[in-house]
Amino acid sequence: MRAVVYSGPKQVAITDVAERPVGPGQVRLKVAFNGICGTDLHEYYAGPIFVPTEPHPLTGEALPVVLGHEFSGTVTEVGSEVTSLVVGDRVTVLPVYSCGECLACQGGRPNVCAKVGFHGLSTDGGMAETTVVDEGMAFKLPDSVSLELGALTEPMAVAYHAVKLGDPDPSGTALVFGAGPIGIGLWFALKGQGIDDVFVVEPSPVRRESIERLGAKTIDPTSVDIPAFIAEHTGGNGVTAAYDAAGVTASVQTALACLGAARTMVSVAIYEKPLETPLIQLVLREARIQGTLCYTADDYRAVIELMAAGHYDTTGWLETIAMDDLVTEGFEALHAGQKMKVLVDPSR
Known part of the structure; x- marks a missing residue:
């Protein structure tokens, strides 16, 4: 599959990578849209910052990684132990990995876990044709919320x-x-x-x-x-x-x-x-x-509820581009202040 692979400052390549296998408690998504985050810009121009150069304590992975942590998609495959999702479900993803054992996690703050990691930074992410995530990271989208709007759940939850x-x-x-x-x-x-x-x-x-x-x-x-x-x-x-x-x-x-x-x-x-x-x-x-660092599951649920109620309006500040245009129409245009928010459509 085609994916955006980050190797260091101003080093991204759109290339073919192997699809990951789906574990028992995981699902595969066909990625619909992936937003370019300010964090992605920081990584591209001044990184690596959040992308680990040594194996991450939770994911075991390091550079190079497939970028992308703001995304939505459709479930195309489910693991043997998955119970809450089925093929065809439309979802957005909360891309945080936490240990569940440190004081922050035990106190209900997994977003500031002592070993916190992120899908698309600490492991391969959603700026690709498909990606694999844990069942608990995927939040179903109501019928009234488009996949395009669903890809904005992450930054709106921030x-x-x-x-x-x-x-x-x-x-x-x-x-x-x-x-x-x-x-x-x-x-x-x-x-x-x-x-x-x-x-x-x-x-x-x-x-x-x-x-x-x-x-x-x-x-x-x-x-x-x-x-x-x-x-x-x-x-x-x-x-x-x-x-x-x-x-x-x-x-x-x-x-x-x-x-x-x-x-x-x-x-x-x-x-x-x-x-x-x-x-x-x-x-x-x-x-x-x-x-402040990212969000909790409650924040995701609150934002999705507001989206379903028609609270968010993307008129005039959202644009979609093809993966091949990532650097020129994405990173460079955003860095120069020429655009507001850009979603990458891996199918284009």
Whole structure:
């Protein structure tokens, strides 16, 4: 089968690889769509970061790997011990591997397992014609949710989980930095969790216009003093939660300057460079910086339920490409800010 194989910085090849056998508790999927994640871009331009160079403790695998952890597909084969899925089921996949034994796993946080791994990073993933996953990783999609939308479950669950960690007040104001796919997901998640007063900070006119078409209120940081604006808008109380999906020093510093007392800035981005953090802002307001990593099964179920209810709108920010166009129309275009979100269709 054809697959996207990653070997190191700017080293990807679309080549034929052998299909993996299906174990007793596994299913084979014909991949419908696989999203290009910001993590994939970080791996391509600055990696390996999450892709192991030595055998991973859970998967036993290392470079090279087939990329792809945001995907949906149709079950084409089931293992002998599989009971919840049948051939023909349409699914999305929660791509996390956890040990089940460490304190995090025992505490219900397998997403921060001491040995956490990811399908498409720690082992061969979904940027291929088919892939094999454990039964428990596959979540059935309702009939009303398309496979295209189903492929967005993973990034939307990232955002949904982050919003919960920020604990925003439904009667207050929330602030999102960055209007890329995760920023859009944060806006959808905030609205889905009952937060109505949300502002999205984005310097790119193209991205501002895209999220404005969905109904979002935006701020251009190149022309607005954001802390002053937020102070006036909230009567000096500040925002009840802020989310950084931009991953740059300016967004973090501005977010902290906008936080209300004892409130949280959630860091959703991957930072390639060290940041200067003004800790005095945290001290004076007893504010917090909260990290977040992926999601839980409950987040997946919540996002799928919102999708089934028609909550997510992909108009104007989603594009599908062929696997052969991955580098030019995918990685390079996204890295240059020319596109918002790109799905790879392995059948094209």
